Amino acid sequence: xxxxxxxxxxxxxxxxxxTIPLAGKSTIADFMVVASGRSQRQVGAMADHLVQRLKAxxxxxxxxxxxxxxxxxxxxxxxxxxxxxxxxxxxxxSLEKMWSAEFAEQRGQDxxxxxxxxxxDAAIG
Numbered sequence: 596x597x598x599x600x601x602x603x604x605x606x607x608x609x610x611x612x613x614t615i616p617l618a619g620k621s622t623i624a625d626f627m628v629v630a631s632g633r634s635q636r637q638v639g640a641m642a643d644h645l646v647q648r649l650k651a652x653x654x655x656x657x658x659x660x661x662x663x664x665x666x667x668x669x670x671x672x673x674x675x676x677x678x679x680x681x682x683x684x685x686x687x688x689s690l691e692k693m694w695s696a697e698f699a700e701q702r703g704q705d706x707x708x709x710x711x712x713x714x715x716d717a718a719i720g
Contacts, residue, residue: 596675597674603644604628607632612629613628615629625675631682632679632680638665658670
């Protein structure tokens with residue numbers, strides 16, 4: 596599914612395509628893809644084409660939000676969530692930065708938890 600989405604975005608000349616792996620970090624999806632279009636028209640066309648190509652590849656249950664305005668369109672294909680933005684809107688919301696910060700925070704908490712965990716031999720007492 597990710598391959599179909601990335602190829603579709605490449606075919607439609609999406610700009611600054613980023614893939615964020617979510618497996619094991621979030622239950623919402625396995626991957627999040629963030630990409631930009633140069634205009635509302637391009638963002639809308641990329642979303643339409645993406646949905647058509649995913650359906651042609653046999654994927655079902657795809658939902659799409661944000662089409663009337665096409666500033667930020669979300670395509671939820673289950674295992675892959677695709678966010679399509681106009682550049683100004685993308686920079687305002689900074690999804691990549693938000694998810695990177697969340698993952699860094701989670702990793703930091705995991706590291707602190709590891710430091711607080713007793714040594715295996717110490718637990719056998």
